Amino acid sequence: MVEQxxxxxxxxxxxxxxxxxxxxxxALFHYDFMVHAFEAGxxxxxxxxxxxxxxxxxxxxxxxxxxxxxGFAGATGAVVxxxxxxxxxxVFTVGSGIAIGALGNRLRGRDVTIGIVxxxxxxxxxxxxxxxxxxxxxxxxxxxxxxLGISANDVIFTxxxxxxxxxxxxxxYRPLLFASVDExxxxxxxxxxxxxxxxxxxxxxxxxxxxxQVVGVLLIFALIVTPAAIAVRFTSRPFVxxxxxxxxxxxxTWAGLTSxxxxxxxxxxxxxxxxxxxYVVVRLAEPIGRRLRRKSATxxxxxxxxxxxxxx
Amino acid sequence: MQPPAIxxxxxxxGYGAHRVxxxxxxxxxxxxxxxxxxxxxxxxxxxxxxILGLLPPADGQLQxxxxxxxxxxxxxxxxxxxxTFDPELSxxxxxxxxxxxxxxxxxxxxxxxxxxxxADASIRSVNAESYADRPIGQLxxxxxxxxxxxxALVGNPRLLLMDxxxxxxxxxxxxxxxxxxxxxxxxxxxxVLLIAHxxxxxxxxxxxxxxxxxxxxxxxxxxxxxxxxSLTRIYSTPVEVLKDSRxxxxxxxxxxxxxxxxx
Numbered sequence: 001m002v003e004q005x006x007x008x009x010x011x012x013x014x015x016x017x018x019x020x021x022x023x024x025x026x027a028l029f030h031y032d033f034m035v036h037a038f039e040a041g042x043x044x045x046x047x048x049x050x051x052x053x054x055x056x057x058x059x060x061x062x063x064x065x066x067x068x069x070x071g072f073a074g075a076t077g078a079v080v081x082x083x084x085x086x087x088x089x090x091v092f093t094v095g096s097g098i099a100i101g102a103l104g105n106r107l108r109g110r111d112v113t114i115g116i117v118x119x120x121x122x123x124x125x126x127x128x129x130x131x132x133x134x135x136x137x138x139x140x141x142x143x144x145x146x147x148l149g150i151s152a153n154d155v156i157f158t159x160x161x162x163x164x165x166x167x168x169x170x171x172x173y174r175p176l177l178f179a180s181v182d183e184x185x186x187x188x189x190x191x192x193x194x195x196x197x198x199x200x201x202x203x204x205x206x207x208x209x210x211x212x213q214v215v216g217v218l219l220i221f222a223l224i225v226t227p228a229a230i231a232v233r234f235t236s237r238p239f240v241x242x243x244x245x246x247x248x249x250x251x252x253t254w255a256g257l258t259s260x261x262x263x264x265x266x267x268x269x270x271x272x273x274x275x276x277x278x279y280v281v282v283r284l285a286e287p288i289g290r291r292l293r294r295k296s297a298t299x300x301x302x303x304x305x306x307x308x309x310x311x312x
Numbered sequence: 313m314q315p316p317a318i319x320x321x322x323x324x325x326g327y328g329a330h331r332v333x334x335x336x337x338x339x340x341x342x343x344x345x346x347x348x349x350x351x352x353x354x355x356x357x358x359x360x361x362x363i364l365g366l367l368p369p370a371d372g373q374l375q376x377x378x379x380x381x382x383x384x385x386x387x388x389x390x391x392x393x394x395x396t397f398d399p400e401l402s403x404x405x406x407x408x409x410x411x412x413x414x415x416x417x418x419x420x421x422x423x424x425x426x427x428x429x430x431a432d433a434s435i436r437s438v439n440a441e442s443y444a445d446r447p448i449g450q451l452x453x454x455x456x457x458x459x460x461x462x463x464a465l466v467g468n469p470r471l472l473l474m475d476x477x478x479x480x481x482x483x484x485x486x487x488x489x490x491x492x493x494x495x496x497x498x499x500x501x502x503x504v505l506l507i508a509h510x511x512x513x514x515x516x517x518x519x520x521x522x523x524x525x526x527x528x529x530x531x532x533x534x535x536x537x538x539x540x541x542s543l544t545r546i547y548s549t550p551v552e553v554l555k556d557s558r559x560x561x562x563x564x565x566x567x568x569x570x571x572x573x574x575x
Contacts, residue, residue: 057403170420178415181403184392185463188364189416190384232402236447241402 017262036150041253043162044214049249051207052228053242057180061225062111063100066118067208068217070096073121075142076128090209097205101198145216145268161210168203215268222272223249230282314342317503322372325358332358336529345497347514348507350524351547356507360473389464393475401449405459408448409434412463434462454485474506486513511563
């Protein structure tokens with residue numbers, strides 16, 4: 001198996017970091033598998049960072065997490081049927097995404113319903129793993145991601161799926177934002193809120209499927225939720241928050257890939273740890289930032305009294 | 313004389329086989345201020361939703377601004393019933409008001425100057441400039457209500473529908489918001505319909521009372537409805553209407569309704 005051989009190569013001989021940055025970068029992209037990993041990782045980070053903003057805004061973090069777990073059954077089922085697990089993943093996440101979207105955002109007990117379906121599909125996944133007699137690597141890759149085993153074809157799939165998700169997100173951007181902030185009001189203004197909820201979950205399902213390749217179904221939070229959750233703590237401008245989320249997701253992915261290249265430990269560990277560490281630092285630094293903002297707000301209000309200024 | 317803003321003829325509303333109320337006949341004059349009163353669960357919000365076109369009439373006819381109710385009518389401004397925005401909601405008041413301008417359009421906002429100008433004018437009209445750039449979830453109830461009002465006013469609507477805009481406010485903010493709504497109504501010749509629990513802050517401003525209770529909708533003047541007998545009958549709970557030495561009217565007994573809702 002190709003993935004297996006790459007895996008052993010890396011774990012046995014980790015390259016050393018030199019003090020020459022150009023040499024290091026050249027070494028990083030010396031192997032095709034690293035180039036593919038960076039390509040796929042970059043696309044996934046952009047998609048995950050952007051859609052994550054809406055996941056946070058709509059308080060749909062659990063739904064996003066559930067999508068990936070439900071996808072696990074699809075992926076393992078595909079492995080049993082000797083189909084590319086990505087297609088099984090896609091079918092299950094999009095199917096369940098549409099179902100969750102149809103449940104609506106306001107429904108009380110929605111999370112309970114999702115949880116019940118989630119538990120059952122994970123059980124299905126366990127069955128499929130036991131039916132599969134080959135290597136356990138496949139299941140491991142689905143659960144924790146195996147970005148270093150990504151092929152050129154996988155990169156093309158990721159690129160196409162990435163373009164589709166971003167284009168769809170741009171198309172529904174304004175009404176989705178409106179419905180996420182105030183569903184009742186958006187509905188009264190003529191926004192088709194239920195169709196939008198279904199559409200968003202379907203887009204999220206495709207994004208989750210892409211992200212699974214990088215961090216696996218268990219660690220999806222690190223790329224979809226964490227960057228956006230950090231971003232909304234910095235800014236309350238929607239577009240700036242999305243851009244910040246994308247930058248953070250890119251930083252986590254690139255830093256994770258680089259760290260993993262120079263060490264014997266898995267990429268997913270580094271991506272999730274860097275994301276978590278950033279979140280902790282931001283939360284700890286927040287009280288300080290708030291004090292600074294209050295100071296500048298006082299200064300601004302003094303300025304306001306001296307001469308009326310407005311930013312249109 | 314302008315044609316009436318809203319005309320209902322034998323109107324009924326309900327969900328499926330369940331009728332919330334029926335046989336509603338009323339006409340609301342353009343440029344008037346109407347308070348919608350009635351006990352919880354009586355169908356006040358259902359009436360608003362029917363006028364908005366979110367719920368088709370179960371029976372009878374309804375004309376809103378001379379046409380059939382339709383969802384997304386730009387001539388209607390709306391403030392839905394809500395507690396407050398989630399404190400974690402990280403979006404500026406200005407962005408929220410802008411969504412009122414063009415949030416129903418597909419795609420992203422490419423040239424946002426016109427939208428920004430419309431939002432800005434609306435924010436100014438409710439005197440919310442000083443906090444419009446702060447996250448809406450972190451504002452006070454009164455500030456949030458002003459921004460909701462700014463959102464409802466974008467695009468110069470003819471009709472303003474508000475579902476309990478005063479319920480989360482303290483007494484001072486209640487009268488400030490009602491005063492602001494009254495001023496805007498006069499300046500823009502708006503027709504205003506407002507659902508309220510506590511009628512006291514509204515009494516100086518309202519022209520009509522529409523009460524929704526026991527499966528009926530009926531209209532009256534404040535003088536007819538705001539009496540101990542009729543309010544006691546509408547709410548099925550003892551209500552007293554008192555007059556102070558300066559002739560101001562106070563309704564006592566409906567506060568309970570707010571803190572201990574039944575039905």
